[in-house]
Amino acid sequence: MKKIFTFSAVILAASMLLMSATTNNEPTSTSGVEVGDTAPAFTLKNVDGKMVSLSDYNDQKGAIVIFTCNHCPYAVMYEDRIIELHNKYAPKGYPVIAINPNDPEVQPADGFEEMQVRAEEKGFPFAYLFDDGQKIYPAYGAQKTPHVFLVDNNQKVRYIGAIDNNPQEPENVTVRYVEDAIAALEAGDAPNPDHTKAIGCSIKYKK
Amino acid sequence: MVCFFLNADAKATSCTITVDSIPTFHHFDDMEFAFSLDNDTTYVINFWATWCKPCVEELPFFEKAYRAFENQPVKFIMVSLDFKKQIQSKLIPFLEKRPDMPETWVLLDQDGNSWIPKVDEVWDGAIPVTLFYKGDKRVFVGESFDDYEQLQSIIQSFF
Numbered sequence: 001m002k003k004i005f006t007f008s009a010v011i012l013a014a015s016m017l018l019m020s021a022t023t024n025n026e027p028t029s030t031s032g033v034e035v036g037d038t039a040p041a042f043t044l045k046n047v048d049g050k051m052v053s054l055s056d057y058n059d060q061k062g063a064i065v066i067f068t069c070n071h072c073p074y075a076v077m078y079e080d081r082i083i084e085l086h087n088k089y090a091p092k093g094y095p096v097i098a099i100n101p102n103d104p105e106v107q108p109a110d111g112f113e114e115m116q117v118r119a120e121e122k123g124f125p126f127a128y129l130f131d132d133g134q135k136i137y138p139a140y141g142a143q144k145t146p147h148v149f150l151v152d153n154n155q156k157v158r159y160i161g162a163i164d165n166n167p168q169e170p171e172n173v174t175v176r177y178v179e180d181a182i183a184a185l186e187a188g189d190a191p192n193p194d195h196t197k198a199i200g201c202s203i204k205y206k207k
Numbered sequence: 208m209v210c211f212f213l214n215a216d217a218k219a220t221s222c223t224i225t226v227d228s229i230p231t232f233h234h235f236d237d238m239e240f241a242f243s244l245d246n247d248t249t250y251v252i253n254f255w256a257t258w259c260k261p262c263v264e265e266l267p268f269f270e271k272a273y274r275a276f277e278n279q280p281v282k283f284i285m286v287s288l289d290f291k292k293q294i295q296s297k298l299i300p301f302l303e304k305r306p307d308m309p310e311t312w313v314l315l316d317q318d319g320n321s322w323i324p325k326v327d328e329v330w331d332g333a334i335p336v337t338l339f340y341k342g343d344k345r346v347f348v349g350e351s352f353d354d355y356e357q358l359q360s361i362i363q364s365f366f
Contacts, residue, residue, distance in 0.1 A: 073258045073290070107260070144333035162332075166317040168290055197323040199288055202261060202333040207353060 032141010035160060035194045039065065039151040040139035044099065044129035045112070047119040052097070052127045054155070061093030062158075062185065064178060065149040067131075067142040069100045070118045071109035072201035075145045077167050079122055082146070085163070085178060086126040094150075094182055096126035101137035101145070106204040137203055144200030150181050150191070158185060161196030229287075229299070231313040235322030238312065241284060242326065242338070248280045249341040249365040251309075254326070254334050256288045257301045261351040262335040268355040270307040272362060281362060283309030288334060291315050341365045 033040065043053040057063045066082060068075040086096035104111035112130045119128045131137050140149055150159035159181035164173040181191035232238045244250060253269060255262035273283050285308060289298040294313060302308055316322055323332050327347040330336055339346040339361055352358045 143331040147331075162320060165320060167319075168292075168317055172317070193320075196320040197330070197332045198319040199323070199332045199334065201259065202335075202350065204261075 031138055033139075033149070033157050033160075035157055035191075037157050039063075039149065039155050039157050040136065042099075042129075042131075042136045042139075044131060044136065047112075047116045047124070047128045047130075052129055054097070054151070057095065057097070058155075060095060060153070062150065062152045062182075064089065064094055064096045064182075065140070065151055066096060066098050066146055066163075067101045067137055067140070067144075067149075067203070068098050068146040069102050069107070069110045069201070070114050071102070071107050072145045074167055074198075074200045078146050078163055081163055081170060083122065083125060089179075089182060090126070092182075092186075093153075098124070098126055098128045099131050099136060100128065101131045101134060101142055102204040103134060103206060106206060110204070134205055142203060144198075144202055146200060148178055150178060150185075152185055159191045159194050161193070162198035165196075167198065229294075229302075229311055229313050231294070231315065233315050235314060235316045235325065238286075238314065239325060242340070245342055247341070248282050249339065249362060250282050250284065251337065251339050251362065252284045252286060252326075253337045254286045254288060254314075256290075256334060257293070257297050258289065259334050265335060265351045265358075266305070266308065268352050268358045269309060270305070271355050272358050273309040274307060275359070276362060279366075281365075285309050285311045287311055287313045289313065339365065 039054060041054050043051050046052045054063065054065075064085060068078070068082065082096055082098065089095070100110055100115055102110040104114075108114070112132075115128055115130060118124075142149075146163065148159070148161060148163055149157050152158050159178065161177060163176070163178050165175040165177070166173045177193065177196050181194070184191040230238075241250070241252065251269075251272070255266070257263065269283060269285065272281075287298055298313070302311055319332050323330055326336070326338060327349075329347055329349060333349075335351050337348045337352075339348075344365065346361055346364075348361065
């Protein structure tokens with residue numbers, strides 16, 4: 001996994017007293033997808049108990065794949081905005097597919113039953129899938145929750161990153177990255193930016 | 208005032224707002240000076256938050272290192288990314304219960320995409336992360352520490 005690799009490399013470098021700028025490590029070269037790559041296929045269990053695949057959305061213009069979860073305060077801050085994204089863009093051909101990547105043994109609040117409870121409470125209008133076995137988030141290279149991967153109708157990843165530029169104050173958002181990226185796709189253009197960074201909760205896995 | 212001890216060159220005036228003497232920055236640019244101080248001190252800059260479980264779990268290692276390297280040229284800065292609304296209600300009570308915590312700063316800059324790459328190009332924004340540097344030597348650790356020895360060995364590698 002990328003993080004483990006980075007850390008091991010650091011320890012190795014430290015032990016050899018060969019300090020160098022870690023910026024030499026390409027952030028996206030060790031695992032996961034980059035913009036332009038094919039979105040990894042998945043078939044995961046939805047909160048309604050049914051299996052959902054990315055290929056189920058082949059008749060859509062695309063999909064807004066969002067790695068998110070119950071427990072993370074940043075994920076919670078974006079819940080309403082994710083619902084709004086789906087309600088606005090599903091009719092236009094870009095539904096949200098939410099995926100919880102966390103290991104419930106590390107973060108019990110992110111168990112499948114807890115996901116069902118949260119989906120019910122909030123009335124999630126989109127699929128909320130459980131990455132059981134944690135195979136899918138590494139395939140995407142998701143680093144945190146929430147983390148968006150916008151997929152187009154050719155199953156290509158066209159944008160990776162944040163939903164907008166102000167997690168804590170929705171009223172002060174000035175750039176809506178995902179909405180701008182969809183507008184670009186609709187216009188036949190490449191999203192710009194096609195990659196953004198944002199604070200979030202690390203994905204929970206057993207070390 | 209905690210901002211002064213960093214370095215004579217450090218822009219103490221950058222500590223524009225303090226809440227109960229915690230240096231608080233609304234814009235990363237105002238604290239960026241702390242990421243390129245050029246002297247013989249090893250700087251250990253950790254990004255964390257009280258709401259982040261793995262962050263809180265590794266704090267004891269930083270508290271131990273803070274004491275262990277007390278008489279060495281090592282400077283710890285714990286940059287809290289706690290929410291603006293929870294600085295008074297959550298962060299300050301948390302810190303009051305932890306007298307051994309190294310110096311804490313608060314960063315409230317919401318535009319992560321503008322400042323996260325300035326800390327390290329590898330960093331995508333998940334916390335915790337820790338940056339170590341002395342002069343031109345830099346080590347970025349993009350995940351939490353499992354034990355004190357991991358943290359200690361990286362600090363010692365700068366001596």
